[in-house]
Amino acid sequence: MSLYELLGDEAISAVVNEFYDRMIQDPRVNHHFINTDTDKLRMHQMYFLVTYAMGGPQVYNGRKLSLAHKGLNITDQEYEITIRHLTGALRKFDVPLEIRAKMEAFMRGVKPHVVYK
């Protein structure tokens, strides 16, 4: 069974919303989002995770990660903070450790496409 089937749409969207709330409230990373339509971004992020991290239906039609983060110059430290906010959001909704570990591994795998662009 895929992560997508295990969690379901509702839980995934709750996690993504919680994750964005944490990012937007955190002064160490929220400056990146000043010029971003965050409602649109929540949707894109959710579709991206469903499609690539969770083995769900292919619903993502946004830009490639390296293009989406071009010019943001995201640092290693900001990346770690972001991972902590995602795993924190997963924990808040009692997502089991095994799934949290898989999501974290996925996030670490795409890091080269996101940092220092």
Ligand code: HEM
């Ligand atoms: C950890 C893995 C990450 C994934 C999987 C991811 C995924 C995405 C996706 C799917 C988009 C939308 C692309 C589109 O609209 O076409 C996006 C945009 C964006 N991401 Fe990430 N992201 C990650 C890490 C980060 C980090 C660490 C930051 C900053 C601290 C960040 C900041 C942004 C911003 C500001 C945008 C919007 C750019 C714009 O307005 O054009 N992302 N990301």
